[in-house]
Amino acid sequence: MSSLTVIDEQVAATPAKVIQPAWVRLMHWVNALAMILMILSGWQIYNASPLFGFSFPREYTLGGWLGGGLLWHFAAMWLLMINGLAYVITGLATGRFRKKLLPITSSGVLHDVRAALTFRLGHDDLTVYNYVQRLLYAGIIVVGVLIVLSGLSMWKPVQLYYLVMLFGDYPTARYVHFFCMAAICAFLVIHVLLALLVPKSLRAMIIGR
Amino acid sequence: MAKRSFLIPGVDKRLLIKDSIKTMPDLTRRRFIAGGASLGALTLLTGCDVIDSSSAEEMLKTVSKFNDAVQDFIFNPDALAPTFPESAITKPFPFNAYYDLDDAPEIEADDWKLEVRGLVDNKKSWTLPELYNLPQVSQITRHICVEGWSAIGSWTGTPLRDFLKLIGADTRAKYVWFQCADKDGYNSPLDMRSALHPQTQMTFKYANEILPRAYGFPMKIRVPTKLGFKNPKYVISMEVTNDYKGGYWEDQGYNSFSGN
Numbered sequence: 038m039s040s041l042t043v044i045d046e047q048v049a050a051t052p053a054k055v056i057q058p059a060w061v062r063l064m065h066w067v068n069a070l071a072m073i074l075m076i077l078s079g080w081q082i083y084n085a086s087p088l089f090g091f092s093f094p095r096e097y098t099l100g101g102w103l104g105g106g107l108l109w110h111f112a113a114m115w116l117l118m119i120n121g122l123a124y125v126i127t128g129l130a131t132g133r134f135r136k137k138l139l140p141i142t143s144s145g146v147l148h149d150v151r152a153a154l155t156f157r158l159g160h161d162d163l164t165v166y167n168y169v170q171r172l173l174y175a176g177i178i179v180v181g182v183l184i185v186l187s188g189l190s191m192w193k194p195v196q197l198y199y200l201v202m203l204f205g206d207y208p209t210a211r212y213v214h215f216f217c218m219a220a221i222c223a224f225l226v227i228h229v230l231l232a233l234l235v236p237k238s239l240r241a242m243i244i245g246r
Numbered sequence: 247m248a249k250r251s252f253l254i255p256g257v258d259k260r261l262l263i264k265d266s267i268k269t270m271p272d273l274t275r276r277r278f279i280a281g282g283a284s285l286g287a288l289t290l291l292t293g294c295d296v297i298d299s300s301s302a303e304e305m306l307k308t309v310s311k312f313n314d315a316v317q318d319f320i321f322n323p324d325a326l327a328p329t330f331p332e333s334a335i336t337k338p339f340p341f342n343a344y345y346d347l348d349d350a351p352e353i354e355a356d357d358w359k360l361e362v363r364g365l366v367d368n369k370k371s372w373t374l375p376e377l378y379n380l381p382q383v384s385q386i387t388r389h390i391c392v393e394g395w396s397a398i399g400s401w402t403g404t405p406l407r408d409f410l411k412l413i414g415a416d417t418r419a420k421y422v423w424f425q426c427a428d429k430d431g432y433n434s435p436l437d438m439r440s441a442l443h444p445q446t447q448m449t450f451k452y453a454n455e456i457l458p459r460a461y462g463f464p465m466k467i468r469v470p471t472k473l474g475f476k477n478p479k480y481v482i483s484m485e486v487t488n489d490y491k492g493g494y495w496e497d498q499g500y501n502s503f504s505g506n
Contacts, residue, residue: 086393103393104499105306111501112309194390195471195506196321198328207388207396 056163056241061133064124065242071120072221074099074113079218081106088215114188121181128178137166138175146172160235177224184217314503323439327470327506330386335453336397339389341460342474343428350459351427351480358464361483364423367414374464378450380404380412385445387470389477392500401468402451407442415486417442423491424467427480434478434493435502436469445470448481473504 057065078100080093085103100106128134145168152158153169160167166174190201190210204210232239240246341347359371384402410417422441426432440446449466450457457463462479469477475495485491496502 082394086391086395088394102499104495107392107501108306108310108499111313112306115309191394193317193321193506194388195327196325198325201328207390211394 054164055245057245059245060127062242062245064120064127067116067120068124071113071117072225074109075117076218076222078106078109078113082110083215088212111192118185121185125178125182134175134178138171141168141171141175160238163238163241173224173227177221180217180220180224184214184221187211187214187217310501314501317503317505321505323471323505324443325471327387327445330388330398332386332400334398335386335400339397339399339452339461340395342391343479345429347460349429351429352459353427353464353480355464358482360465360481362413362485363483364485364487365416365419366410366486369413377404377448377465380409382450383447384451384454385447385468385470387445387468389470389474390506391474392495392504400453401447401449401466402454403447403449403465403468405444406446406448406467407444409448410441410486419486420488421486421490423485423487424478424481425483425485426478427482428494430494432478432480432494433491434476434496435491436467436472436476437503440469440471440505443469443471471506473500473506475500476504 077098081098081100082103084092084095084098085106098106100109149158149168153167158167158169186200187204187210189197190204191207191214194201194207194210201207201210204213232242341350343350355374359373360377361371362369382402382404384400386398386400388396388398390396406422410422415422417438420438421435422438423435424433426434436446445468447468449462449468450464452458452461457466462481465481466479467477467481475493490502493502
């Protein structure tokens, strides 16, 4: 009995550190689903009138044809936008962005990129993001904002004319939208690869610790 | 994926679907393929067959209607489409249809009349010279296709709202429904608010020249606040109506509002 009490006290005294709070985990996975739906339906839409000399393989598109792809895109956009907006607001309001992502210094990034490429980047404390993570996570938030703004410009170029002007014109907004998608796909590949290399980071994003 | 493509042992699901859709009419076939492909992708994502194609399609249709309601609520339907200087015009302006230029309608000006039907006081048909006599305006705007490409062009014609007033149309009606001479019978409904938009035009000229065959001779409806497929060419009749009569692309699944 007394030994049990001791264990309880120990647990209470040193609770396992929460690396990813519940709201981050929830929004992360909602975002993952929304992103995949947006990318696959977006590839379907791209294929209707390719910007470059290639199309995406049909197997990796959603909706069956342009009309279906558009329906998926304009349905999943709600998931992406509401979740993304909630994430940015919570991230700013709780100070998480400031605490976790800042500062980003060029020397820090250079040092950690070199360490990462030589597999010497430490992952002892997952609550502190290294400079590679800070740069990628902050960068992808900026890309996320850009892809939503350029997407809105293409969706409502008359109503949101001032937004279109921000990008120059409608065709430019279309290119921005494409390159943001490409950046997100590149991020996705690196992000998943790194998470698999450090599995406890994946665990933290699922169960929190 | 290979394992999952067998619904019944020994029967290839894809072949089965392929065989069965051959027996469907065109429209159903397209819808079925749309649903089937999204089902395939979802199966890939979730790893199980929990969502059948019809419920996914219903969900998408519901969201699409919800989107229409949201757009109706937050956007100003009278917002003007940006106009451009002549130097911005796309040259050559692309021909675009679901058929080749060779298959575009060849309309004899003398044989053609614009038929007017539905909730209007004066149902008389209009000849081309009669229409050419109406006051015309020019505008240089961007045509945006549902596929994503766009091109800037110069269109000249009579504002549709002036014509609707002239024929005594009931502008409280919900739609103006256009029918066209394209093969397979193109048609498209336009909501009344957009029909009354100051930039919506019965177009008779492109780049100050009589509308060429490629761009919809003798008459096109230019709606710069809508996607290209809501800008019918080779128009032969218009009907003012409260009924939603569908449209060539709308029936296949493009959002009917499709406003920019």
